[in-house]
Amino acid sequence: MKKVFISTVFLATSMLYANGASIYASKCASCHGVHGEKAALDRSKPIAGQNPSLTAKQIQAYQNGSLNQYGMGGAMKNMVKSLSDNEISEISQYISKLK
Numbered sequence: 806m807k808k809v810f811i812s813t814v815f816l817a818t819s820m821l822y823a824n825g826a827s828i829y830a831s832k833c834a835s836c837h838g839v840h841g842e843k844a845a846l847d848r849s850k851p852i853a854g855q856n857p858s859l860t861a862k863q864i865q866a867y868q869n870g871s872l873n874q875y876g877m878g879g880a881m882k883n884m885v886k887s888l889s890d891n892e893i894s895e896i897s898q899y900i901s902k903l904k
């Protein structure tokens with residue numbers, strides 16, 4: 806019984822750490838475009854191909870409320886507030902490979 810419980814928790818945890826591609830598709834593509842090609846809500850720059858360390862820094866700054874480049878930082882904060890550092894790095898790597 807205990808073993809079943811532990812493997813269920815493990816499975817749920819690994820699903821939370823789904824790779825950057827699936828997180829991007831479910832949480833980011835609606836505004837930023839499937840290929841990162843859009844200006845989100847007509848505000849942001851297209852993020853495709855952006856340097857991954859810049860993207861990670863920006864996401865963390867949106868999380869802690871310190872970044873608001875075009876008056877829509879609050880909208881981005883809501884989108885990224887639940888992401889772990891691990892997920893942020895996976896998404897940032899994924900975005901850097903978008904064209």
Ligand code: HEC
Nearest residue numbers: 832833836845846848849850873874875876877878881884
């Ligand atoms: C509801 C629409 C929406 C969603 C969903 C969304 N964003 Fe954004 N994003 C924005 C807006 C609007 C801005 C500009 C915010 C500002 O004023 O600084 C932005 C800005 C950004 C920037 C900075 C771009 C620049 O111009 O410097 C990055 C990087 C980014 N978003 C990544 C993401 C990631 C990663 C996700 C998914 C976890 C995501 N966004 C989900 C709307 C969205």
